[in-house]
Amino acid sequence: MFTPKYPPPDTAPVIRTPDAIHPPAVHAPAPVPVASSRPTVQLTPAAVITIAVGGTTVVLVIGAVLVSLLLAVAITGASVAICAVVLRSLLNQSGTGR
Structure with a gap:
């Protein structure tokens, strides 16, 4: 339960040449951006004026x-x-006896 789980070792052969000490880097393809499922907020001029007046108030x-x-x-x-x-x-007046 508390022992670490290591991934299986890489099975790709490592080519060692005198000029390259490290194995060649494998670049993964760039992730494709996913469109957000949240609705976008679009402010109309009337909404901006309302927010400004409300904030001022x-x-x-x-x-x-x-x-x-x-x-x-x-x-x-x-x-x-x-x-x-x-x-x-x-x-002070009561102390003087008046």
Whole structure:
């Protein structure tokens, strides 16, 4: 099962001459290209325009979502900073006894 399977030895005679140390190379015929069985995709001008408009729409929507997320993070950070300043001011006022 784990022993290697070697192909049968070549039975063609090997001609050794002084000028050719290696046996003559046997060239197999070139393989014939086989036509693909898959259908080819043919794009019409309307399909290209539709794909371009769809891609542009997707990019704009994703951009708007990312910008809105960034804006939400910025607003949240600013509001937390304002709350921290107000709380610090309130705590400082309560410590002075006013």
